[in-house]
Each structure stands twice: as structure tokens, then as C-alpha cells.
Amino acid sequence: MQGLAGIKVPVHESDQVCPIHHVHMVYGDKFPQPFCEKCQHEKTLEEKKQFDRINTVKIARGDLRRVSLVDNVSEYNHTFDNFKAVQGSKEWQMKEAARKLAGKYFKDRTAQFNSIMYGTPGEGKTHLAMAMLNAVNQFSEPPQKCLFINVTSLFLAIKDSFDNPLERWTEKYAVKTLSNADLLVIDDLGSESAMSAKKGEASQFVQRILYQVTNRQHRIIVTTNLTLSELRQTYNPKLISRLLAGSKGKQLDFSGIQDKRY
Ligand SMILES: Nc1ncnc2c1ncn2[C@@H]1O[C@H](COP(=O)(O)OP(=O)(O)O)[C@@H](O)[C@H]1O
Ligand SMILES: [Mg+2]
Ligand SMILES: [Zn+2]
Structure with missing residues (x-):
């Protein structure tokens, strides 16, 4: 699994299956609560998009004083x-x-x-x-x-x-x-x-x-x-x-x- 910083973290497969993606969830020694890697990945992408959106708005509004x-x-x-x-x-x-x-x-x-x-x-x-x-x-x-x-x-x-x-x-x-x-x-x-x-x-x-x-x-x-x-x-x-x-x-x-x- 790709950790948040892009570092490989050893994970174990859980018996639980993601109701959305129908794949087995995983867990690690540091995070015993099983989660779906695909859900996690989508969440990260959505957060990045949201971050970009906020930044674009900030930059556009900042133009007034910057330019x-x-x-x-x-x-x-x-x-x-x-x-x-x-x-x-x-x-x-x-x-x-x-x-x-x-x-x-x-x-x-x-x-x-x-x-x-x-x-x-x-x-x-x-x-x-x-x-x-x-x-x-x-x-x-x-x-x-x-x-x-x-x-x-x-x-x-x-x-x-x-x-x-x-x-x-x-x-x-x-x-x-x-x-x-x-x-x-x-x-x-x-x-x-x-x-x-x-x-x-x-x-x-x-x-x-x-x-x-x-x-x-x-x-x-x-x-x-x-x-x-x-x-x-x-x-x-x-x-x-x-x-x-x-x-x-x-x-x-x-x-x-x-x-x-x-
Ligand atoms: N009705 C008003 N209320 C508060 N401040 C005003 C008002 N009218 C002008 N000022 C202030 O007086 C100064 C001169 O106004 P300004 O808008 O530069 O005039 P103009 O562009 O017509 O020459 C500015 O500091 C402005 O903020
Ligand atoms: Mg003027
Ligand atoms: Zn999922």
C-alpha cells in the first residue's frame, strides 16, 4: 500500500469487503481498523482537487492586490x-x-x-x-x-x-x-x-x-x-x-x- 508520503507500508488483507468496490479491505500494524485502498485513493484525489479549487480561487482573488x-x-x-x-x-x-x-x-x-x-x-x-x-x-x-x-x-x-x-x-x-x-x-x-x-x-x-x-x-x-x-x-x-x-x-x-x- 502507498502510504500518505508515498512510502510502502506493509498491510494485511482483511476478511471485510468494501461494499462499493467489492475488494478486500486491508489493515496494518499501525492501523488495525480495516479500510478499502480504492476508497482511500479516491478520497485523496478528491482532497487534492478541493485543495486546487481553493487555491485557484485564492489566486484569482489575490490578483487584485498582486497585479x-x-x-x-x-x-x-x-x-x-x-x-x-x-x-x-x-x-x-x-x-x-x-x-x-x-x-x-x-x-x-x-x-x-x-x-x-x-x-x-x-x-x-x-x-x-x-x-x-x-x-x-x-x-x-x-x-x-x-x-x-x-x-x-x-x-x-x-x-x-x-x-x-x-x-x-x-x-x-x-x-x-x-x-x-x-x-x-x-x-x-x-x-x-x-x-x-x-x-x-x-x-x-x-x-x-x-x-x-x-x-x-x-x-x-x-x-x-x-x-x-x-x-x-x-x-x-x-x-x-x-x-x-x-x-x-x-x-x-x-x-x-x-x-x-x-
Ligand atoms: N464620501 C466619502 N466618504 C469617505 N471618504 C471619501 C468620500 N469621498 C472621498 N473620500 C476620500 O477622499 C479622498 C479623495 O477621494 P478620491 O476617491 O480619491 O477622489 P477622486 O478620485 O474623485 O479625485 C480619498 O481618500 C477617499 O477615500
Ligand atoms: Mg481619483
Ligand atoms: Zn472501496
Whole structure:
């Protein structure tokens, strides 16, 4: 008999027969209670399968923190629960709208539509986008791979990859990773444009990446401090119309909310 560690253990045949496999059970000096080797083998296989299943789920859920690019790691803690909103206020309306959208992405993993949250800084757009991801990430069964990408962090990482061979965020890796997520947040679109050589012109490679990603990825949540018309001036209008594809009724205008930064 194969012991648990794969070591041969001497066993003796018992008179008892397994009711399932109709073979004689066995027992050993250390385990006098007769058991069926076939049952034992099946049990081990089932346990291994269960272990793999749990691990796959853990890995998929862990992607959010392992793969994402955030401006500040504290952003992972943004949830609907810690988003304060007085009932009836604009904050409350945005929270309810974001919750509804998260529900749609959560319930139907094949639903293909983008969402956009726009306004001025400090209104809670990034907070609610992360809250949506956290909710979908936590509750989806089987899990959905959720990815949060801050555009400036992506811009800096890819720039770094040009002369740092250890940087994993190459243009190719970015396109693949962003395209393969089940739900993607593109945070602070336009923020990187201020870093470009020519102010106002979004860096060519971020634009190129997003263009390729929007080809295959149709579940994107965008946050931006630009207006929709500023977005069209900053980026190739074709990219913007792709990003806004299917976002009718999913465009959340945060303007009017007080800046929560201090
Ligand atoms: N309604 C809110 N309740 C709790 N914290 C909030 C709320 N709105 C914004 N914040 C916090 O204020 C800061 C700025 O919000 P953020 O979501 O980054 O704004 P935006 O992305 O619109 O510029 C964050 O730390 C965020 O957690
Ligand atoms: Mg933001
Ligand atoms: Zn058996």
C-alpha cells in the first residue's frame, strides 16, 4: 500500500469487503481498523482537487492586490461601507449608482459594457471605483479577475521598463494583462497627460495600449478628472468613443460634490 508520503507500508488483507468496490479491505500494524485502498485513493484525489479549487480561487482573488497598480496602497481599503453619504445627497446618488453597476458586473460576467465616472478631484470617484472592484472580487463565485490600474502609475512603470529589464510592466505585458482581466478599472485617465513632453497630449504609448485593450476588453470602469469633451481633445476620439461604447446610462457625473481631500 502507498502510504500518505508515498512510502510502502506493509498491510494485511482483511476478511471485510468494501461494499462499493467489492475488494478486500486491508489493515496494518499501525492501523488495525480495516479500510478499502480504492476508497482511500479516491478520497485523496478528491482532497487534492478541493485543495486546487481553493487555491485557484485564492489566486484569482489575490490578483487584485498582486497585479494592480495603485497611486497609494491605502486605496485597496476603499469599500462601499467606508464611503460616507447622507441619504439623498449627491454622494449618496453616486454611491447607489456605483453599487448598481457593480451588481451588473457581478451578476453577469458576460455583460459587456464600460462605465465612466467623471468630475473634479476629491469627489470620491477613485474610492467608489475601488469599492466596486472589491465587492465583485469578494463575492463572485467562481471568482472574477479584478484589476485596478492607475494611469499615471502605468505610465511611469512602462517608462521605467524602457531601460530597466526587471520592470514587468512592458507595453506587451500591459496589453495582455489589462485585456485578460474580467473587470478592469482605469483610474484617473488624463492624469498622465500632464507628464507628457507636450502638455495636454497624452503619452503615445498609454494611448496605444488603451487602444489595443479596448479591442478585447469590454468591461472597463474609467475614472477621470477631465470632462468628456476634454477627454476627446486629449486622446484620439476613436479611443474615447471605444471607451464610452456601451456606457449609455453608465456615465456618472460627480460634479458638485465637495472636495474630500485636505
Ligand atoms: N464620501 C466619502 N466618504 C469617505 N471618504 C471619501 C468620500 N469621498 C472621498 N473620500 C476620500 O477622499 C479622498 C479623495 O477621494 P478620491 O476617491 O480619491 O477622489 P477622486 O478620485 O474623485 O479625485 C480619498 O481618500 C477617499 O477615500
Ligand atoms: Mg481619483
Ligand atoms: Zn472501496
